[in-house]
Amino acid sequence: MITKQVNEWDKVIQKYLFFYRDDFFELPYLSNSPQRMVNSITKIPVVQHKAVEQAIYTNSPFCTGVMHYRKIEEGLWILATNIKIEQNIIAKALYDEAEVSDYYFLSFSVFEYGFPTGNALTDKVMLLSKCWTFYKPKTVVSTYFYKGTTGKFCNLVFNKKWAEKNLSSQILDKGEELQKFLNRETGFLTWLDVVPNLDKMSNEIWKVLENNNKESFDLMNLKNEVCKTIITFFKTTLETSRIQEYKSLSNIDYSNVAKAEKIILHHLTSPFVGVEKIALDVHMSPTKLKAIFKSVFGSSMLQYHKEKNIQLAMQLIQKSDLQIKSIAIATGYESASKFTAAFKKRFGILPSEVLRPN
Incomplete structure (x- = not known):
């Protein structure tokens, strides 16, 4: 406006x-x-x-x-x-x-x-x-x-x-x-x-x-x-x-991409809701939304969800006494093994190797 x-x-x-x-x-x-x-x-x-x-x-x-x-x-x-x-x-x-x-x-x-x-x-x-x-x-x-x-x-x-x-x-x-x-x-x-x-x-x-x-x-x-x-x-x-x-981009595009990010963050601890669902909610075609989101945020919506999600998991390990399997559930993973694999791929170490609070 x-x-x-x-x-x-x-x-x-x-x-x-x-x-x-x-x-x-x-x-x-x-x-x-x-x-x-x-x-x-x-x-x-x-x-x-x-x-x-x-x-x-x-x-x-x-x-x-x-x-x-x-x-x-x-x-x-x-x-x-x-x-x-x-x-x-x-x-x-x-x-x-x-x-x-x-x-x-x-x-x-x-x-x-x-x-x-x-x-x-x-x-x-x-x-x-x-x-x-x-x-x-x-x-x-x-x-x-x-x-x-x-x-x-x-x-x-x-x-x-x-x-x-x-x-x-x-x-x-x-x-x-x-x-x-x-x-x-x-x-x-x-x-x-x-x-x-x-x-x-x-x-x-x-x-x-x-x-x-x-x-x-x-x-x-x-x-x-x-x-x-x-x-x-x-x-x-x-x-x-x-x-x-x-x-x-146009100012309408920036407004829609901000709404898309809000939706992703709102569902951060759940499996990714999908590009089509987000595009429908912001009244934009999936193809255009994918393009402008990557332009503004530097990654796809799925990648953005994964990165925010795994960073959340890292902080939970570093700052809480929650068990690894509980953190896996809290961050939306189907199993502790899938969470461990994703964590190792992103950070190069296992969740159990992260220094935890005393």
């Missing part, structure tokens, strides 16, 4: 804020620029804006948390959020067609959620979900946040001028390929966990942002951490062909 006038935003908020549809409450915001995003979020009735701190707080039945924002230099911002999700929420990046949209958003998230174990003594084990996304101007993005999850996500936001000045010189051998990708009309790609040490990067950035003292705020350290993160991301992702071969 693209709004026609800036002054219509209040009407959009009134009409769509926390509109309930398909088990999710909608949270719209404007994404033309980081400043416009901040301004649109401050208009949401359930938030409190503390301009001196450059922070937006919320404590509502939908979510609780804080978003810190900083303009690091011309063309480069960071918006970092620490949040607890109280209800299922879909955050929608919208645009005002009366304003220029020339900012790219690179986001990474580390979320924690409780997985039910069925054990009376420990009814759930806390697991991590990591994800990277990159989207270009005028790409309408729908992001699903699930009730009961807590964590941090950062938006590293830069415009084309900043990218041309700072990125190509740092990625000399791939600079031309990156520029071709950035010049395409729209774009949205996601990776499960593409950059090592994401937890450490996230914590370092957050430490700097939590310092609200203007006199001692370490802007140079923040700039260094943000630039290092952006460059590391592109150096890593450009080693594959996903960015180089990417073709722009």
Whole structure:
């Protein structure tokens, strides 16, 4: 959705804020620029804006948390959020067609959620979900946040001028390929966990942002951490062909592929529901859905289901005292032997060889 006038935003908020549809409450915001995003979020009735701190707080039945924002230099911002999700929420990046949209958003998230174990003594084990996304101007993005999850996500936001000045010189051998990708009309790609040490990067950035003292705020350290993160991301992702071969899709396609991912995650602990079923649910042909899903996520829907599923199994082994056969059942495998074979194929070791909690 693209709004026609800036002054219509209040009407959009009134009409769509926390509109309930398909088990999710909608949270719209404007994404033309980081400043416009901040301004649109401050208009949401359930938030409190503390301009001196450059922070937006919320404590509502939908979510609780804080978003810190900083303009690091011309063309480069960071918006970092620490949040607890109280209800299922879909955050929608919208645009005002009366304003220029020339900012790219690179986001990474580390979320924690409780997985039910069925054990009376420990009814759930806390697991991590990591994800990277990159989207270009005028790409309408729908992001699903699930009730009961807590964590941090950062938006590293830069415009084309900043990218041309700072990125190509740092990625000399791939600079031309990156520029071709950035010049395409729209774009949205996601990776499960593409950059090592994401937890450490996230914590370092957050430490700097939590310092609200203007006199001692370490802007140079923040700039260094943000630039290092952006460059590391592109150096890593450009080693594959996903960015180089990417073709722009329509905003309807991006919306449908987000719905498809939601369906997969909803049935993660069951056998894969099938491409045809998912395509029917998102009102798209199986052939087209398969193509756009692989373009956005870098794998087929079946492969995506398998990877998320086996990563879930690995965390359950590392962080719970559940028996291997119970984990096999919990992650939707027909037998412990099939689970063990899939695990060995993915990680190169048997489930019994993974270091378990004391």
